[in-house]
């Protein structure tokens with residue numbers, strides 16, 4: 532039986548940060564639909580261009596396409612024993628598709644951790660988010676800034692190269708994504724609560740404290 536863990540929460544709640552830590556601890560991959568869609572940027576097809584436009588506006592990609600890329604990703608060898616799902620499912624249709632996908636494999640979602648953060652902090656977390664060029668390190672200019680800032684430019688601690696910002700982490704798109712979260716994704720808590728899988732985690736604690744709370748929740752559900 533695999534360990535499939537869903538990290539739910541508003542933009543900036545820390546899903547990506549925590550998914551990486553859990554992935555290292557449990558040796559199962561982080562599956563981020565946002566990362567999978569961003570990876571399509573290198574493709575020059577009408578579909579890939581449409582996906583980038585939708586993302587820039589902060590809207591959701593269709594359930595059909597999203598479910599398809601998740602199905603393909605979970606079919607890979609490294610995801611047979613489980614995965615940390617980051618940013619998926621985000622709608623009822625996706626939650627039902629995921630259940631069906633795992634059922635076919637004789638597996639199921641083990642735990643849904645809802646990282647709770649209020650709207651104001653979510654905006655600052657998303658707007659302040661910066662990445663190293665290789666995307667391996669995530670910083671936040673308000674909450675966990677890098678060591679160096681030269682002539683107004685934030686630099687990666689490791690390589691000293693300038694940090695980059697996501698195209699959809701600018702104010703308008705951030706606010707739109709947060710609205711979409713409260714309208715479309717947050718109602719999923721009832722779906723998972725009814726299955727007895729939901730655990731609430733206060734995301735307004737240090738990265739280490741959130742991580743400890745998550746590991747404790749996973750251990751209790753194993």
Ligand code: ADP
Pocket residue numbers: 540541542543544545546547548549656657659660661669670671672674675734735736737738739741
């Ligand atoms: P999400 O994937 O939920 O959108 P991220 O993991 O990308 O969120 O985190 C959003 C931003 O907030 C990043 O800049 C990250 O460095 C920062 N961050 C994440 N967790 C915390 C925390 N517990 N305290 C302060 N800053 C955090």
Ligand code: AMP
Pocket residue numbers: 542564565566568585586587589590591592593597617618619620621625699708
């Ligand atoms: P994220 O990196 O999770 O913040 O996602 C960035 C963007 O990718 C979102 O604003 C959506 O446009 C798209 N996206 C990511 N995951 C999903 C999903 N599960 N369903 C629909 N769209 C998604």
